[in-house]
Amino acid sequence: MKKSKTSHCLRAALFLTMLLAIAVNAGHDAYSQDDASLNAALDSLRQVGKEGEGYSRAIPAANQLRQTSASKIDMLLNAMADTNPVAENWLRGVIFDVARKSSKPMATGLQRYAMDQSNNPKGRGLAMELLQKEAPQTASKLISSCLNDPSLALREMAVEQAIIGAENTSKQNTDQAIADYRVALAAARHPRQLARIIEALGKLGEEVSTADAFVLLTDWQSLAPMNNIDGVGFNMAYAPENEFQTSGVLDLKAEHEGKEGKISWQPIAGSADLGEVDLAEAYNKEKGAIAYLLTEFKSDQNRPAQARLGCINANKIWINGKLVMQNEVYHAGSMIDQYIADFPLKKGVNRVLLKICQNEQEESWAQDWKFQFRITDPSGKGLASKP
């Protein structure tokens, strides 16, 4: 009993001491650091590279930064601008540490930062993520206004809310739900969100083809089959790719030596609904084979763009004569926008050459030889070839 009383006294003393500490420190940052020191530590995190480069400086810097007052959250979020993905995660981790330790509400500052479009998109996205945890209702209201936000993270959150909202609306008002889904469709950039909206509209009787919604390129010229037995064709530069890399154009009237004799370019189209170009169907389920595909894409301006390929087969892509991606992976999953590469779209005619490789696996799940391809802006918005 006596021991218990002593314990209570100690606890009371501790409590009073803590109150005193809080009072004394009111208006001050217990761990405040000057901005130069903070920026130096942030730079250490921003400069981490591949294979542990810069970690000797980053580890102590992270230890320093996690003691930062939450009042400096803007500086931390600003540091996320133009970081590589690994550095971004170092900063995320430290920012979460700071937020978790903060005894003061951060909602006001987070709201201000997230909604200021002059701030960097990654930082704004993280600010909203933190706000969702601290003040979910406030965050939800703000997110609903971000359907066309330049921050992809915020736009994705807004589209998600719009999809869920339309789902709820569809139980009472189909027309309104269709209208809401249409708004979400126009704003959506992520392929999975696009796919969900298309499916939902379909269930409400509104047919929207995947090919149209994603702006998949469906008109191609095809040259196949060339040899890929034992996978030799992936790194074999057959005549069309040599020609294309040299001149950026191809003679579609020329004949080539194929796997079993002469072959020539033939038109091939993607399916109307999914925009899939099915090479297995076109070439009688040929195995150990390669197909080259060529299309033209007209742009009315020079602009940054992305080539986006969904393909369960090994593949290479050249645009205007330059290799933009290569993936030597067979039958290990596929979806729209599976592989993405940046490239400069030029004003006028752009030529896209694909090399799609089929191997000789015999399993039932290894028979597909097909692809879906599109060109988008850097946000993922599908671009259509100009007439």
Added chain:
Amino acid sequence: MNQNSHPLFFLINKNPRANRPAMNTLSAPTPSTAARRGPLTNSIGTTVFLVCTACLIWCVTADTAKGAEPTNNSGSKSWLGFRGDGTSRASSSAPEKLEIGDGGNLAWKLKMPGRSVAGPIVVGDLVVTTSSSGQDGEVLHISGVNLQSGKLEWEQTFRATGRPFCHPTSANAAPSPASDGQRIFAFFSSNDLACLSLSGELLWYRGLGYDYPKAGNDVGMASSPVVVDGTVIVKVEAQGDSFAAAIDAETGKNLWRIERPQMSNWASPLVIQRPDDRNEVVIQSRQGVIAVDPRSGKTQWSTDEGGSAIPSPTSADGLLILPSDEVIALNVGASASTPEVAWRNNKLSPRNASVVASDARLYSLKGSVLVAANLKDGEQVWQKRLKGLGSSWATPVLSENRLYIFDQTGKGLVVEDQGEDAETIHEIELGEGVLGSPAIADGRLVIRAANTLFCFQ
């Protein structure tokens, strides 16, 4: 039952252990040491703060002495990686029944922030589990949950730097995390590797998918890391960049990286101890098995005997159990040199789950048929069709003579090895698929279902 779904963001480490300096002796700073680094603006406030902090540490340490049990590999309060110590066998007794509702023994369950097919680990009183969410599973969550109360203590969230795609039945959160008792190493299918303190603080972060962009496949990776001799060893075998690597647990830098066959393989590495007290890491592919030195990556011995693409190797009582078209036992305990084959049995080959071993027996799950064999000679003792068990990916766990087996619909069985036969003594429906191997610690069974963490006592 304590069902807690509140985000922990606002819970400022209610469990006093979370910020206790002694729990992280390597690199994470304590509040007081960190405070010394930077200029403070108010000396009175500083003094009071430090006094207050010291009092607080003293107070909570005194109050929680019982909760500060050792958290190293051998403690019954720990389950530090996929299949615990690599055998799937617990040193503590797990509950004999699994029952939800009145009179049941569900201690708590907790809704998680995303999906997972990874097993949980337990470090002292902390359960660590990973989840992934987002459109492609690109949002990575690492959650620290109090083993006793089921309350979320902290959560970290990252973005995948590698390929997050996977088969719909899997998740980016597929490899089980691992721990050395002082730090947590959370690995994902996208080949992101985060090192956290036991309080959830980020110590370092590697994006192996960023470093090696062709690593991984879009079915999903699943090999779990192991921690040994101050290294975290990951096995990333795929058609593109295919490798195994040791990463220094303290610095996050590569100690070594070796090329592996360019074909998909989901089996996890395994640490074995040789008679001369050296540790070796066993790495299997369909082309064979190698054992490497953890610090140098140098191959100590190898065999052309193939290894499975999915089930992982197991060790018990001086034997290394290799799954393939047959199960092969290598005698790694007899000498420190290249091990000899002790026995082989083509009737024991498991389908998806890894072989479970005790000192006397091994158990192999072949679809819904469980086979028991003598560990010593590989002779089958019994086999039992497990009624109601569907497709199973989670490696069962063993406590005393009871196996805990779950299928991908969430049906769970407690199967008792009765010597010459076996019997299902309890069944449970969790309502969510379980694809990760459970953990047993401190008399509790912790199960990670797709979106919920369960703890039975």
